Amino acid sequence: GENVEQHPSTLSVQEGDSAVIKCTYSDSASNYFPWYKQELGKGPQLIIDIRSNVGEKKDQRIAVTLNKTAKHFSLHITETQPEDSAVYFCASTDSWGKLQFGAGTQVVVTP
Amino acid sequence: DSGVTQTPKHLITATGQRVTLRCSPRSGDLSVYWYQQSLDQGLQFLIQYYNGEERAKGNILERFSAQQFPDLHSELNLSSLELGDSALYFCASSPRLAGGPRDTQYFGPGTRLTVL
Numbered sequence: 517g518e519n520v521e522q523h524p525s526t527l528s529v530q531e532g533d534s535a536v537i538k539c540t541y542s543d544s545a546s547n548y549f550p551w552y553k554q555e556l557g558k559g560p561q562l563i564i565d566i567r568s569n570v571g572e573k574k575d576q577r578i579a580v581t582l583n584k585t586a587k588h589f590s591l592h593i594t595e596t597q598p599e600d601s602a603v604y605f606c607a608s609t610d611s612w613g614k615l616q617f618g619a620g621t622q623v624v625v626t627p
Numbered sequence: 628d629s630g631v632t633q634t635p636k637h638l639i640t641a642t643g644q645r646v647t648l649r650c651s652p653r654s655g656d657l658s659v660y661w662y663q664q665s666l667d668q669g670l671q672f673l674i675q676y677y678n679g680e681e682r683a684k685g686n687i688l689e690r691f692s693a694q695q696f697p698d699l700h701s702e703l704n705l706s707s708l709e710l711g712d713s714a715l716y717f718c719a720s721s722p723r724l725a726g727g728p729r730d731t732q733y734f735g736p737g738t739r740l741t742v743l
Contacts, residue, residue, distance in 0.1 A: 617671075620670075
């Protein structure tokens with residue numbers, strides 16, 4: 517089955533700096549790669565996603581890149597703010613829509 | 628607010644007991660997914676229903692079962708509870724089955740289950 521690895525497990529950044537989280541996947545049939553942000557006591561919230569026919573997608577301060585050949589995708593957060601502090605999960609889905617999640621990255625943005 | 632609702636928010640029960648968790652998907656969504664989130668296992672897919680029918684199974688124990696009703700709400704039944712079943716249980720919904728441009732999953736706020 518699909519296996520998703522996510523790094524780093526924790527990430528501390530100064531406010532205003534950039535944060536990068538990287539994920540790799542194993543199933544070459546995976547075609548959809550969402551990123552979720554989970555704040556304490558809440559459910560995962562979709563922040564951005566990318567499909568396999570696109571190499572990069574940007575939404576304001578958040579961007580995701582996908583390298584299908586290397587089977588890895590990354591989340592980039594620029595100009596980080598304290599409210600970006602949360603756990604971020606990458607995921608990949610097969611053609612049946614089953615999501616396999618990475619282990620999560622705890623991001624801490626210090627003022 | 629994702630539009631997915633889950634009840635109850637918190638549930639405390641004893642080992643050996645049975646509980647039912649409830650999920651209402653976003654309006655118009657036909658697919659419902661259940662996930663378990665524990666500290667040592669991360670987010671694990673349990674089961675998926677589409678328009679009332681079971682479509683995919685993940686790491687769901689035999690003590691657990693689910694169903695989706697004609698009004699599309701879903702229930703997850705957990706029986707013979709063990710201490711290790713303590714976790715957050717999330718429901719997610721999506722418009723279609725899978726594989727299309729509208730298969731994004733939206734998560735509910737979760738139910739925190741504590742087994743004592």
